Amino acid sequence: MPSSRPRRAGPAVFDRGDVDLPGDSVRDPGHALFHERSMSRGIACASCHPEAHEDGHTWRFDKLGLRRTQTVAGGVLKTAPFHWSGDQSDLAHLMQEVFVSRMGGVRPLDREIELLARFLDSVPAFPASPPDDLAAVRRGEALFHDPQVGCATCHARPMLTNNRNEDVGFGEAFQVPSLIGVSARAPFMHDGCAKTLRDRFDPACGGDRHGDVSALAPAQLDDLVAYLESL
Ligand code: HEC
Ligand code: HEC
Structure with a gap:
C-alpha cells in the first residue's frame, strides 16, 4: 500500500568518480x-x-x-x-x-x-581598532616609555617583550608576554585575573610590582589603557 506521508526529497546522489583538478597540490x-x-x-x-x-x-x-x-x-x-x-x-x-x-x-x-x-x-595579529582619542594614546605611550613607570623595560620593542621570565607580584616568574594585539585577547595575565585591561592595574592582579604605577592618577591609567588598546 502506498504511504500517505509525503516523502522528503533526499540529497542528490552523485557518482563518485575521480575528478582531475588542474595543477599541483597546494596543501600546506x-x-x-x-x-x-x-x-x-x-x-x-x-x-x-x-x-x-x-x-x-x-x-x-x-x-x-x-x-x-x-x-x-x-x-x-x-x-x-x-x-x-x-x-x-x-x-x-x-x-x-x-x-x-x-x-x-x-x-x-x-x-x-x-x-x-x-x-x-604567516598569521598576523588582529589589527587594533582605530583609537577614539589619539591624544590619550599619545599620553599613554609617553607613560609607557617613562623610566619611572618602567613598562618598556620588560615590554621592549620590537615584540614588546624582553623574552625573559619576571616576577610581577605572583611570587613566581612568568614570561613577559608580547603586547602586540593585546586588546583582542581578554582576559589577561597567565591566570586570566584581569577581565579588562584596566583590571591589570588592580593590586590583586599583579599590582605595584608590575611597573611602578602607584604614583599615577586614574586618568593616567586610562591613558595607559588607551595606548595598550592601540598596539
Ligand atoms: C618586570 C617586568 C615587567 C614590567 C616592568 C611590566 N610588565 Fe607587564 N607583564 C610582565 C609579565 C611577566 C607579565 C605576565 C604576568 C602574568 O601573567 O602573571 C605581564 C603582563 C602584562 C599584561 C597582560 C598581557 C597578556 O597577554 O595577558 C599587560 C597588559 C601588561 N603586562 C602591561 C604592562 C604595563 C602597562 C606596564 C607598565 C605599567 C607593564 N606591563 C610593566 C612583565 C612586566
Ligand atoms: C587544550 C588547549 C590547547 C591545545 C590543544 C594546544 N594549546 Fe597551545 N596553548 C594553550 C595554553 C593554555 C597555552 C599556555 C600554556 C602554558 O603557559 O603552560 C598555550 C600556549 C601555546 C604557545 C606559546 C605561545 C607563547 O607566546 O609563548 C604556542 C606556540 C602554542 N600554544 C602552540 C600550540 C600548538 C602548536 C599546539 C598543537 C600541537 C597547541 N598549542 C595545542 C592551549 C592549547
Missing part, C-alpha cells in the same frame, strides 16, 4: 598539522587556537594550575621561549610536550615542524 603540511586531530584525544592545536589565535579560556592544568591560552598569531616565533613559564625553548620542544605527550599525537618530523613554524609565522 604546516597548516594541516596544526589542524590534525590526535587519534587518542581527538583534539587539534586549532581546537584551542582557532585560526591560530586563542579560545579565550583559562585552562586548569593538573600540575601547573591556571593557564590562559596564549595566541600564536602575530610573530610568536620571535617570542621564544614559549608558555607562561617560559619552559619550552622552541617549537620542537613544544611539539614534543604538547602534541606528543599531552595530546597523544605521533611525533612529527623535523621538516613538518619547520612547515608548522612557517604557517604560524
Whole structure:
C-alpha cells in the first residue's frame, strides 16, 4: 500500500568518480598539522587556537594550575621561549610536550615542524581598532616609555617583550608576554585575573610590582589603557 506521508526529497546522489583538478597540490603540511586531530584525544592545536589565535579560556592544568591560552598569531616565533613559564625553548620542544605527550599525537618530523613554524609565522595579529582619542594614546605611550613607570623595560620593542621570565607580584616568574594585539585577547595575565585591561592595574592582579604605577592618577591609567588598546 502506498504511504500517505509525503516523502522528503533526499540529497542528490552523485557518482563518485575521480575528478582531475588542474595543477599541483597546494596543501600546506604546516597548516594541516596544526589542524590534525590526535587519534587518542581527538583534539587539534586549532581546537584551542582557532585560526591560530586563542579560545579565550583559562585552562586548569593538573600540575601547573591556571593557564590562559596564549595566541600564536602575530610573530610568536620571535617570542621564544614559549608558555607562561617560559619552559619550552622552541617549537620542537613544544611539539614534543604538547602534541606528543599531552595530546597523544605521533611525533612529527623535523621538516613538518619547520612547515608548522612557517604557517604560524604567516598569521598576523588582529589589527587594533582605530583609537577614539589619539591624544590619550599619545599620553599613554609617553607613560609607557617613562623610566619611572618602567613598562618598556620588560615590554621592549620590537615584540614588546624582553623574552625573559619576571616576577610581577605572583611570587613566581612568568614570561613577559608580547603586547602586540593585546586588546583582542581578554582576559589577561597567565591566570586570566584581569577581565579588562584596566583590571591589570588592580593590586590583586599583579599590582605595584608590575611597573611602578602607584604614583599615577586614574586618568593616567586610562591613558595607559588607551595606548595598550592601540598596539
Ligand atoms: C587544550 C588547549 C590547547 C591545545 C590543544 C594546544 N594549546 Fe597551545 N596553548 C594553550 C595554553 C593554555 C597555552 C599556555 C600554556 C602554558 O603557559 O603552560 C598555550 C600556549 C601555546 C604557545 C606559546 C605561545 C607563547 O607566546 O609563548 C604556542 C606556540 C602554542 N600554544 C602552540 C600550540 C600548538 C602548536 C599546539 C598543537 C600541537 C597547541 N598549542 C595545542 C592551549 C592549547
Ligand atoms: C618586570 C617586568 C615587567 C614590567 C616592568 C611590566 N610588565 Fe607587564 N607583564 C610582565 C609579565 C611577566 C607579565 C605576565 C604576568 C602574568 O601573567 O602573571 C605581564 C603582563 C602584562 C599584561 C597582560 C598581557 C597578556 O597577554 O595577558 C599587560 C597588559 C601588561 N603586562 C602591561 C604592562 C604595563 C602597562 C606596564 C607598565 C605599567 C607593564 N606591563 C610593566 C612583565 C612586566
